[in-house]
Amino acid sequence: MLGRWRADVDNGSAEAATAPMLQLVPTDQNYDVVAAWRGVVAYAELNMWHAGCFGQSMKAQDWEHQLDGLSLGWVSARRAGRLIGFVNIA
Numbered sequence: 001m002l003g004r005w006r007a008d009v010d011n012g013s014a015e016a017a018t019a020p021m022l023q024l025v026p027t028d029q030n031y032d033v034v035a036a037w038r039g040v041v042a043y044a045e046l047n048m049w050h051a052g053c054f055g056q057s058m059k060a061q062d063w064e065h066q067l068d069g070l071s072l073g074w075v076s077a078r079r080a081g082r083l084i085g086f087v088n089i090a
Contacts, residue, residue: 032079039076045083 043063051058067074070090077085 033077033084034079035075035077035085037075038073039078041074041076041083041086046086049083049086 041063043061046063047058047061050056050061067088072089074089075085075087076083
């Protein structure tokens, strides 16, 4: 238990990445944000997120190369399944 958060580790399936996904799940039912280390994020979601955050038009990025090839990891935040936050740890 991390304050008002519970840490859940999901080792995924055999096809999943070798590192387990760590999710911080709120224990307070009134707070519905779930943060996940190396959480699954669709590239279309990241394209929209990136365009909105940096005031650019939406364009297709090579996120597979950026995240899987160059990144140490990332944290995604979701509310009701919708991406509301993303941090890349380069």
